[in-house]
Amino acid sequence: MNKKILLEDLGRKDYKETWDYQESLFQSILDVKIKNRREGTQLETSNHLLFVEHSHVYTLGKSGDMTNLLVDENVLKEKGASFYKINRGGDITYHGPGQIVGYPILDLDNFFTDIHKYLRFLEETVILTLKEYGLNAERSPGETGVWLDVGTPFARKICAMGVRASRWVTMHGFALNVNADLGYFDLMIPCGIKGKAVTSLNVELGVVKVDLEGVKEKLLKHFSALFEAAFLPVTKHV
Template identity: 40%
Template structure:
C-alpha cells in the first residue's frame, strides 16, 4: 500500500497574519477538491499573542498597545498563547477522512509527534490528564490548538525549543494558571530549530503514516482568486 503524500513547506520566520492566510487558503482549496494532498507548514513567528475563538480576554495581563506584540483572535479552539522566535510552529492541513475522523484522536497524535521528537533528545515528554499539550517535568513545552472544517484541519502545535519565555509572563498561557511554561533548551542545552525540525518531520511522517514531500514556497496560495 502506497503511503499518503503530505506536502511539506519549510518556512523561515514569517509573520503570523501571512501564514494564517496561507492556512485558510490551503484549507479552502481542499474543501473544494478533497483529493489534494495533505500539507504541513513548519515556521517561526515574530512575537505575537493569539486567542482562540472563544478565548477569555481576562487571561491577557495587559491592555493591547503599540509597545506590545500584536494580539490576534483566530478560529482555533483554546485560550491565549504566545509565539516568538525559538519556537517551532507546525500547521498540518490534513483531511482526517484519510486518517481517522476523530478530533480527540488527532490531538493525541499531535502530542505523540512531539513526545517522540523530544524523546530523541533524551527528554521525557508527558501528557497531562484532561489537558492538551506536552509537558516535561511539569513545564509545558508544547501547546496545541486546532480547527477543523469538513474534517480538514488547520492551526496545530507550537514547540518551545529555545525561545525567550518572558513573553509568557504577560498572559495566563492556555488559561492554565498553575502550570509553568518551559522549553527544551532548559533540559538539553544548545538545542535549536536546525537540530529539532528534521527529527520532528520524521516523527510526523511516522505517526501519520505519510511521506513528506518538500514544496517550493512559491506554490503556496496567496489568494483564492
C-alpha cells in the same frame, strides 16, 4: 487515500500572512471535497504541513477568555508583539522567535476520521521527538499539549496545541518551545491554565541554543511514522 504531505518551511513569517495562507490551503481542500460530494467526482485532496517561526504574537482561540492576556495594547507595542483573535480551539497562546510552529492542513479522510486521535498523534510526535533529547515528556490529563513533570509542583508546558477542523480538514496545530524567550509568557495566563509554568527545550537541556533544523527533522520522522505518511518538500512559499 492520499497519504502524501506537501512540506513547506516558511522560515520567519508574519502571523497574519501565514494565517491567510493556511486559510487558502484549507479552503482549497474543502472546495475539492464539496465538488466531489455534489458532482460525484473522486478528485484527490491534498495535505500540507507548514513549519514557521513567527515574530512575537499572542493569539486567542474562539472559546478563550480575554482576561488571560494580562497587559494592554500599549505594553504589547512596547514588546514588539501583535495580537489576534482566531478561529482555532483553545485559549490564549504565544508564538515567537525560537519556537517551531507546525501547521498541518490535512484531509483526515486520507488518514483516519477521529479528531481525538489526531490530537493525540500530534502530542505523540512531540513526545517522541523530546525523548531523543533525553526528556520524559508526557500528556497532562484534560490539558491538550505536551508537558514535563506532570502531577508534580514543577509541571511545565513545553508545547501548546490548538486546532480547527471542518469536514475532517484540519488547520492550526502545535507550537514547540525550542529556544523561546520565556519572558513573553509572563504577559498572559498560558492556555488559560493558572499556576502552571512554561519551559523551552534549550532551558531543559541547559544550553544557550538548540539547532532548530535538527528538531524539525525529528518531528518529521515521528509524524511520518505515526500518520504513515510521506513528505514531499516543495518550494518555499513567498
